[in-house]
Amino acid sequence: MxxxxxxxxxxxxxxxxxxxxxxxxxxxxxxxxxxxxxxxxxxxxxxxxxxxxxxxxxxxxxxxxxxxxxxxxxxxxxxxxxxxxxxxxxxxxxxxxxxxxxxGTIKRHARKARRVYHARRDLMARLLRERLSEDTQFSLPAGGLAIWLRLNEGLSAETWAASAAELGLSVMPGIQFDLETVRPAEAFRLGFAGLDENELVRAIDMFERSKPTR
Missing domain, CATH: 3.40.640.10 (Type I PLP-dependent aspartate aminotransferase-like (Major domain))
Known part of the structure; x- marks a missing residue:
């Protein structure tokens, strides 16, 4: 807020x-x-x-x-x-x-973690723009540990998630976070905090390859 x-x-x-x-x-x-x-x-x-x-x-x-x-x-x-x-x-x-x-150990750790997660957020955002801008959109979050990725019309988040699971990638579709289950948001919550640079690149590559056809 x-x-x-x-x-x-x-x-x-x-x-x-x-x-x-x-x-x-x-x-x-x-x-x-x-x-x-x-x-x-x-x-x-x-x-x-x-x-x-x-x-x-x-x-x-x-x-x-x-x-x-x-x-x-x-x-x-x-x-x-x-x-x-x-x-x-x-x-x-x-x-x-x-x-x-x-x-003061916790305070110092928080400053370091903030720098690390900031870099990971920016890397995931760049990869999403480069690889999936034709099919998705998002607003860069000012804070937090995840990006809310919205799908363009014609794409199903649940179908995409199932396809990603077949490649070994677990992603959470918007219905898992939406109180509106009849017409849930066609979106994903993509967390970036637990993945290093190489893992983020690999994850977005798998995510792109698993995209279902319209």
Missing amino acids: GVARRLRLLDVARRFGHVIIEDDYDNEYRFDGRPILPLAARAEGDLPIIYIGSLSKLLAPGIRVGDAVAQPQILMQMTDRREALDRQGDLPLEHALAELIED
């Missing part, structure tokens, strides 16, 4: 008494322009916002540790329910991560 939409959302929440859950899992990966402040940084103190983040995107998917910022009474309710699900957690991991945060 841009700044204007975020402010409108705050206004709606204030007028109707809603609680906003702000899942800012990819906050560290803003590549273009200045970072947009989260809603939690703009809201007045009486507006209930639950701001949650994650270390799984920053470090590794297997690290299931996150953070939450909210009003004290909300945090107490969250703590009670969390204890009912998992009373102990992973204390050694949590203490290790706390030390990495305190000594």
Whole structure:
């Protein structure tokens, strides 16, 4: 969301008494322009916002540790329910991560990861423009870890995904992310973060070769 939409959302929440859950899992990966402040940084103190983040995107998917910022009474309710699900957690991991945060290691890692993912985003975008501009279109994302690739009329994302799977390439068609299942978006969510330069080139090559005929 841009700044204007975020402010409108705050206004709606204030007028109707809603609680906003702000899942800012990819906050560290803003590549273009200045970072947009989260809603939690703009809201007045009486507006209930639950701001949650994650270390799984920053470090590794297997690290299931996150953070939450909210009003004290909300945090107490969250703590009670969390204890009912998992009373102990992973204390050694949590203490290790706390030390990495305190000594600045996580912050330095985030800067390095941002440079790496920025380069991977730009490489995937260039390859898509060079190889598939006649059949697809996309807006270069200012942040995040994936490109939303829209297909031109006449192409089926599910058919394309099935064809790619036959070559050994797994891609997720838009129906996996769309609430509208009757006429889902003919699109793909293409993640670039987990692939190095050679893997990205190979993946887009396989993706191009698997394109079904109209």
